[in-house]
Amino acid sequence: MDLKGKVAVITGSRRGIGRAIAEAMAKAGANVVISDIDQTDCEKTAQEIKEKYGQDTLAVKTDVAKKEEVDNLIRKTVDKFGKIDILVNNAGIAPFKPFIDLTEEDWDKVLDINLKGCFLCAQAAAKEMIKNKYGKIINIASVAMGQMGIGFPNLAHYCASKGGIAGLTEELTLELTPQGINVNAIAPGVIETPMTKNLLTDETTKKGILARLPKGRLGQPEDIANAAVFLASDDADYICGAVLVIDGGWLAG
Numbered sequence: 162m163d164l165k166g167k168v169a170v171i172t173g174s175r176r177g178i179g180r181a182i183a184e185a186m187a188k189a190g191a192n193v194v195i196s197d198i199d200q201t202d203c204e205k206t207a208q209e210i211k212e213k214y215g216q217d218t219l220a221v222k223t224d225v226a227k228k229e230e231v232d233n234l235i236r237k238t239v240d241k242f243g244k245i246d247i248l249v250n251n252a253g254i255a256p257f258k259p260f261i262d263l264t265e266e267d268w269d270k271v272l273d274i275n276l277k278g279c280f281l282c283a284q285a286a287a288k289e290m291i292k293n294k295y296g297k298i299i300n301i302a303s304v305a306m307g308q309m310g311i312g313f314p315n316l317a318h319y320c321a322s323k324g325g326i327a328g329l330t331e332e333l334t335l336e337l338t339p340q341g342i343n344v345n346a347i348a349p350g351v352i353e354t355p356m357t358k359n360l361l362t363d364e365t366t367k368k369g370i371l372a373r374l375p376k377g378r379l380g381q382p383e384d385i386a387n388a389a390v391f392l393a394s395d396d397a398d399y400i401c402g403a404v405l406v407i408d409g410g411w412l413a414g
Contacts, residue, residue, distance in 0.1 A: 171194065187381070245290060276325040301385075
């Protein structure tokens with residue numbers, strides 16, 4: 162799975178799954194763009210990856226819910242590297258709150274970051290990819306995506322956003338595949354990251370989750386990163402519109 166010479170933009174990549182994907186792609190030979198909401202953290206992560214893997218990196222502070230910042234991310238990427246080959250839409254939030262207590266502001270914030278951000282980044286990147294008739298877009302969905310997966314208590318806004326990502330992935334496949342762009346999604350199960358720290362701190366909850374996993378362990382960011390590298394590689398050239406579930410067997414139970 163050689164990504165030598167490729168340019169990969171990964172949103173939400175200062176930590177967690179996003180950082181693991183950035184590291185895995187750099188290890189496979191790609192130049193990577195670290196994008197997140199804090200410029201200092203982005204620069205720190207980009208420098209660490211550059212020193213570790215020897216690939217060129219770029220750090221760009223981006224709020225994916227704001228079109229002007231997304232356009233800036235893509236523009237700076239093209240200015241530095243001349244192209245964009247891979248986009249991983251990983252940026253997202255998952256604040257727990259009972260449905261009955263959700264405010265309009267709660268709903269809008271999650272949908273803006275998780276789903277609108279995916280749309281904005283994919284659209285901006287696709288405009289550049291079409292010029293070269295080549296690109297790989299990988300959207301990070303979730304097993305918590307409704308009919309295609311499962312619901313998850315106290316995450317109505319999150320589940321709605323991830324279900325939307327799955328649907329968007331399928332639609333973009335119809336429009337972008339003829340332009341040389343593969344669009345796929347990864348649906349992680351419960352992965353040990355800073356985002357799930359509070360959930361997994363409760364031992365009863367953690368044991369309940371583990372009891373549903375035939376694999377017998379929680380997922381790690383590297384489990385998702387390895388799949389992202391595969392989907393970004395030419396080895397996955399015929400995979401279009403797929404939602405790859407990586408959940409340790411959760412949905413099989």
